[in-house]
Amino acid sequence: MANPLTPDVLVDPVELTRALVDIRSVSRDEKVIADCVADVLRRTGHLTVERVGNTVMARTELGRDQRVVLAGHLDTVPINDNWPSTVVDDLIYGCGTSDMKSGVAVALHLAATLPDPAYDVTYLFYEAEEIESEYNGLNLVAGSHPEWLRADFAVLLEPTYGVVEAGCQGTMRALVRTHGRRAHTARAWRGVNAIHAAGEVLRRLEDYHPRTVTIDGCTYREGLNAVRISGGVAGNVVPDECAVEVNLRFAPDRSEQQALAHLREVLDGFDLEVTDSAPGALPGLSAPAAREFLTAVGVAPAAKLGWTDVSRFAALGIPALNYGPGDPALAHAPDEHVEIGQIRDGAATLHRWLAG
Amino acid sequence: MANPLTPDVLVDPVELTRALVDIRSVSRDEKVIADCVADVLRRTGHLTVERVGNTVMARTELGRDQRVVLAGHLDTVPINDNWPSTVVDDLIYGCGTSDMKSGVAVALHLAATLPDPAYDVTYLFYEAEEIESEYNGLNLVAGSHPEWLRADFAVLLEPTYGVVEAGCQGTMRALVRTHGRRAHTARAWRGVNAIHAAGEVLRRLEDYHPRTVTIDGCTYREGLNAVRISGGVAGNVVPDECAVEVNLRFAPDRSEQQALAHLREVLDGFDLEVTDSAPGALPGLSAPAAREFLTAVGVAPAAKLGWTDVSRFAALGIPALNYGPGDPALAHAPDEHVEIGQIRDGAATLHRWLAG
Numbered sequence: 063m064a065n066p067l068t069p070d071v072l073v074d075p076v077e078l079t080r081a082l083v084d085i086r087s088v089s090r091d092e093k094v095i096a097d098c099v100a101d102v103l104r105r106t107g108h109l110t111v112e113r114v115g116n117t118v119m120a121r122t123e124l125g126r127d128q129r130v131v132l133a134g135h136l137d138t139v140p141i142n143d144n145w146p147s148t149v150v151d152d153l154i155y156g157c158g159t160s161d162m163k164s165g166v167a168v169a170l171h172l173a174a175t176l177p178d179p180a181y182d183v184t185y186l187f188y189e190a191e192e193i194e195s196e197y198n199g200l201n202l203v204a205g206s207h208p209e210w211l212r213a214d215f216a217v218l219l220e221p222t223y224g225v226v227e228a229g230c231q232g233t234m235r236a237l238v239r240t241h242g243r244r245a246h247t248a249r250a251w252r253g254v255n256a257i258h259a260a261g262e263v264l265r266r267l268e269d270y271h272p273r274t275v276t277i278d279g280c281t282y283r284e285g286l287n288a289v290r291i292s293g294g295v296a297g298n299v300v301p302d303e304c305a306v307e308v309n310l311r312f313a314p315d316r317s318e319q320q321a322l323a324h325l326r327e328v329l330d331g332f333d334l335e336v337t338d339s340a341p342g343a344l345p346g347l348s349a350p351a352a353r354e355f356l357t358a359v360g361v362a363p364a365a366k367l368g369w370t371d372v373s374r375f376a377a378l379g380i381p382a383l384n385y386g387p388g389d390p391a392l393a394h395a396p397d398e399h400v401e402i403g404q405i406r407d408g409a410a411t412l413h414r415w416l417a418g
Numbered sequence: 419m420a421n422p423l424t425p426d427v428l429v430d431p432v433e434l435t436r437a438l439v440d441i442r443s444v445s446r447d448e449k450v451i452a453d454c455v456a457d458v459l460r461r462t463g464h465l466t467v468e469r470v471g472n473t474v475m476a477r478t479e480l481g482r483d484q485r486v487v488l489a490g491h492l493d494t495v496p497i498n499d500n501w502p503s504t505v506v507d508d509l510i511y512g513c514g515t516s517d518m519k520s521g522v523a524v525a526l527h528l529a530a531t532l533p534d535p536a537y538d539v540t541y542l543f544y545e546a547e548e549i550e551s552e553y554n555g556l557n558l559v560a561g562s563h564p565e566w567l568r569a570d571f572a573v574l575l576e577p578t579y580g581v582v583e584a585g586c587q588g589t590m591r592a593l594v595r596t597h598g599r600r601a602h603t604a605r606a607w608r609g610v611n612a613i614h615a616a617g618e619v620l621r622r623l624e625d626y627h628p629r630t631v632t633i634d635g636c637t638y639r640e641g642l643n644a645v646r647i648s649g650g651v652a653g654n655v656v657p658d659e660c661a662v663e664v665n666l667r668f669a670p671d672r673s674e675q676q677a678l679a680h681l682r683e684v685l686d687g688f689d690l691e692v693t694d695s696a697p698g699a700l701p702g703l704s705a706p707a708a709r710e711f712l713t714a715v716g717v718a719p720a721a722k723l724g725w726t727d728v729s730r731f732a733a734l735g736i737p738a739l740n741y742g743p744g745d746p747a748l749a750h751a752p753d754e755h756v757e758i759g760q761i762r763d764g765a766a767t768l769h770r771w772l773a774g
Contacts, residue, residue, distance in 0.1 A: 231604060235653055247665045248587060248723040250628075250641035257644035257662070258624040264617025272606075285606035288613035289657060290650030297591055297645050297665060297694070306613070309603045309653060338653070367604040 063094075067102045072174040075409040076154070076402050078167040083147040083156045089137040090197065092116040092189045096136060099170065099187050108177040109185070112210070116189040117199035119210045120173055122182045128351050129182040131216035131375070131382075132173075132412070133200065134166040135191030142396045152402045159400040160388030165219025168387060168409045172416060180418025181351060184213055191371065200371050208378060215351035216375045217412075221388025224404055226359055227366035228280045228383040230373055231311045232342030234321050235289070238263050238306045239333045245300040253300030257293045260304040264288060266328060267308065275313035278347040280365035282313035286328065307337070314342030314376075343373045346381020358415035359385065419450075423458045428530040431765040432510070432758050434523040439503040439512045445493040446553070448472040448545045452492060455526060455543050464533040465541070468566070472545035473555035475566045476529055478538045484707050485538040487572035487731070487738075488529075488768070489556065490522040491547030498752045508758045515756040516744030521575025524743060524765045528772060536774025537707060540569055547727065556727050564734065571707035572731045573768075577744025580760055580767075582715055583722035584636045584739040586729055587667045588698030590677050591645070594619050594662045595689045601656040609656030613649045616660040620644060622684060623664065631669035634703040636721035638669035642684065663693070670698030670732075699729045702737020714771035715741065 066085065071077045087095040096116035103111045103120040111120045116136065121129075138158035147156035154164075166187060173185045188199030195201055203210050240260045245253025272284040286308060293304030308329075312321040318341050326334060346352060347363060356363060366372065366384055375382035387404035422441065427433045443451040452472035459467045459476040467476045472492065477485075494514035503512035510520075522543060529541045544555030551557055559566050596616045601609025628640040642664060649660030664685075668677040674697050682690060702708060703719060712719060722728065722740055731738035743760035 233604075233654075246724065247641060247643050247645065248589075248667050248725070250643050250667070251639065255623070255643055257647050258620055260647070261617050261620025261624050264614055264620065267611070268614040268617050283605075283607060285603060287603050287606050287611055287656050288650075289603060289653050289655060291613050291616070291660060292648050292650075294644075294646030294648075294663065297663065298589075299645060300643050301645060304647060307650065307653065311604050311606070368602065369604070 065098050065101050067098050072102065072171060075167045075171040075405050078171055079159065079164045079400065079405055080147045080154055082163040082167055083154070083158050086141065086145065087136050087138055088140050089190050089193045092136045096187070096189065099136065102170065103173060103185070106174055106177070109173060114203055114206060115199065117203055118187045119184065121184040122179060124182050126180070126182040128214040129184060129212070130351050131184045131186060131211065131213040132169040132219065133186040133188065133216060134162055134169050134219040135188050135199070136166065137190055137192050139192050139394050144396055144398060153399045154402060155397065155399040157398060160221045160398050161393035162220055162386055162388055164388050164400040164405050165221065165386035168405065168412060169219055171409055172412055176413065176416055179416040181416065183416060184210065186210065200374050204374050204378065211375060211378055211380065213380055215349050215355070216380050216382035217355065218370065218372050218382060218384050219386040220370060220384045221386045221390045221393055222384050223389045224387060224407060225361060226356065226363040226383055226385050228278065228345030228347055228363045229314050229343045230366040230369050231282055231313060232316065232318060232321055233340050233369055234310045234312065234318065234325065234336060235338040236308055236325060237335045237337055238308060238329055240304045242300065242302045244295060244302045247298045247300055250300050255300050256304040257301050260291065260293065260306055263306050263329065263332060270328060273313065275315055277315060278345040280345045280363055282365045284313055285311045312342060314344045317341065340369055340373065341377065343376030343382065345383065349381045352381055355415050359411055421454050421457050423454050428458065428527060431523045431527040431761050434527055435515065435520045435756065435761055436503045436510055438519040438523055439514050442497065442501060443492050443494055444496050445546050445549045448492045452543070452545065455492065458526065458530060462530055462533070465529065470559055470562060471555065473559055474543045475540065477540040478535060480538050482536070482538040485540060485569040486707050487540045487542060487567065487569040488525040488575065489542040489544065489572060490518055490525050490575040491544050491555070492522065493546055493548050495548050495750050500752055500754060509755045510758060511753065511755040513754060516577045516754050517749035518576055518742055518744055520744050520756040520761050521577065521742035524761065524768060525575055527765055528768055532769065532772055535772040537772065539772065540566065542566065556730050560730050560734065567731060567734055567736065569736055571705050571711070572736050572738035573711065574726065574728050574738060574740050575742040576726060576740045577742045577746045577749055578740050579745045580743060580763060582712065582717060582719040582739055582741050584634065584701030584703055584719040585670050585699045586722040586725055587638055587669060588672065588674060588677055589696050589725050590666045590668065590674065590681065590692060591694040592664055592681060593691045593693055594664060594685055596660045597689070598656065598658045600651060600658045603654045603656055606656050611656050612660040613657050616647065616649065616662055619662050619685065619688060626684060629669065631671055633671060634701040634719070636701045636719050638721045640669055641667045668698060670700045673697065696725055696729060697733060699732030699738060701739065705737045708737055711771050715767055
């Protein structure tokens with residue numbers, strides 16, 4: 063198959079978006095798109111290119127003082143009667159248009175057309191972001207080739223509709239168990255009801271006042287919620303155990319250890335078992351490359367509320383943020399689309415920043 | 419097969435207990451024992467005998483002012499390496515010895531040997547008490563032959579270890595649902611947590627002060643307990659629904675309607691759906707036959723705490739109580755046994771009462 067990512071296509075990030083969408087690449091089926099992307103990058107002549115699985119890394123080696131990463135995933139969620147792409151007025155419709163082939167197109171366009179950026183740039187095009195973490199290309203190379211990620215600053219081209227979303231909150235899940243003593247409900251006074259005891263756990267959650275924390279101009283709202291509850295033995299038995307699963311979302315000024323200490327304080331006196339935890343990521347906007355990026359974008363940054371792959375950079379000490387032309391509200395939707403203007407704006411902004 | 423319930427056996431309630439235990443009669447397999455019992459009753463000559471399925475009714479028709487019922491179930495739970503019967507000192511071991519072939523033996527002994535009681539007596543030997551209510555012989559004849567149950571007073575020969583357990587509490591189960599609005603836990607302030615809202619339900623249950631009610635000298639302790647709780651959508655979602663199942667045990671001075679009104683009052687403001695309900699039974703010890711029975715027994719009555727078949731009589735307006743030689747703590751146990759002295763005492767007491 064001839065590579066559809068021709069030189070004519072590469073110079074236009076809008077045409078490139080369509081061409082990338084029209085190469086199907088549902089998670090675990092990214093070989094063809096990775097072949098096409100690696101081929102383009104190798105042909106540029108100004109990039110060093112490496113590949114692991116269907117994750118492709120390309121970088122300039124110009125001896126600049128600073129290095130930045132532009133990263134995007136190549137995969138999409140399953141097709142949902144929305145492939146191949148179509149254009150209606152100034153919108154491109156199709157699976158992956160927003161999440162995130164328009165972002166990949168902007169990065170690939172710059173990789174192909176900007177041989178002499180003001181920073182050294184590492185481009186990362188990775189596989190399997192939409193599925194379990196064990197397949198995630200960025201996660202895999204963070205383990206096997208951490209030098210690919212080494213940089214002073216990273217931009218992930220996830221859909222943000224042109225807004226800068228910086229850092230991310232941490233998340234911790236824990237089981238809070240209450241205990242009692244079984245008895246027949248006709249003789250309930252002989253037992254101790256563990257579900258009743260969970261009332262105090264729920265009262266503390268209901269009374270909890272989450273912090274709002276502003277870091278580098280980004281405001282993070284914490285939260286502590288019961289997400290599941292279960293208990294009970296039979297319809298005529300005073301239950302001897304109840305379990306409440308709680309989810310703490312914590313601002314990135316707390317480490318996981320500090321978050322756990324906070325959780326233990328709130329639920330003091332209860333049996334608590336952490337089942338899942340991931341650290342937050344500080345926005346890190348004081349890095350010089352980050353400040354220059356924000357100047358180029360010209361819009362105040364906002365806190366990223368969910369957990370995203372920027373945390374994988376943060377875990378390596380690299381400030382990272384999300385910035386992309388797609389609309390996050392349209393990700394995974396059957397009518398997914400992207401505005402052509404957003405693609406052009408995003409490409410122009412990143413070019414302005416990287417050209418220096 | 420020759421009927422093992424011979425005249426020699428029928429005159430001795432202890433021998434009769436052993437003979438009845440040695441006719442296997444696990445629930446749904448009561449044909450042989452019902453055949454033997456019906457045959458004995460028909461041979462007496464002083465009883466009118468009828469049968470439906472494996473439930474046998476026999477009654478005197480002496481034109482007495484009052485009629486009393488003696489009732490017992492013929493079935494047992496499954497054999498558990500405890501069949502046939504064995505005798506060790508003054509104990510008879512075996513499946514059904516306490517629950518309740520010793521009680522059945524006392525009633526069958528009286529039916530066979532007391533042709534001229536002071537009250538008209540209806541003897542009911544019924545099937546399938548140990549399994550689902552739809553098979554319960556007493557429940558079935560209450561529907562198909564309610565005249566078999568008609569009486570001024572009833573004694574159920576369930577194991578009470580010679581104590582009189584009168585009336586029984588009612589029971590009502592209800593689902594209490596709380597509602598909220600889903601949101602991602604990273605943006606929890608956009609949602610309303612239904613599990614947190616259930617905290618108030620549990621607080622009211624924890625604070626609930628159950629009544630203690632004394633009727634006819636029997637003390638009933640009410641109770642209101644959460645028996646099950648469930649809620650939750652996913653580990654990262656503020657849940658929009660939680661359900662608490664509660665079980666109210668109410669003294670027999672409340673009707674089901676009154677119990678429901680009480681439950682609605684305690685849980686005012688919450689969405690409540692009754693899923694199961696059974697009325698209590700007043701002890702009804704002021705009926706003349708009941709007072710004479712208590713005099714014969716000579717021990718103060720106690721409240722029955724669980725729900726038993728006496729409620730089926732109460733539903734027909736017939737005062738009923740539990741009184742039998744078996745030990746309720748041994749029912750369904752592998753080492754189930756009955757004291758020979760309890761059988762003789764029970765038979766003597768009932769004879770004294772019925773002979774007048």
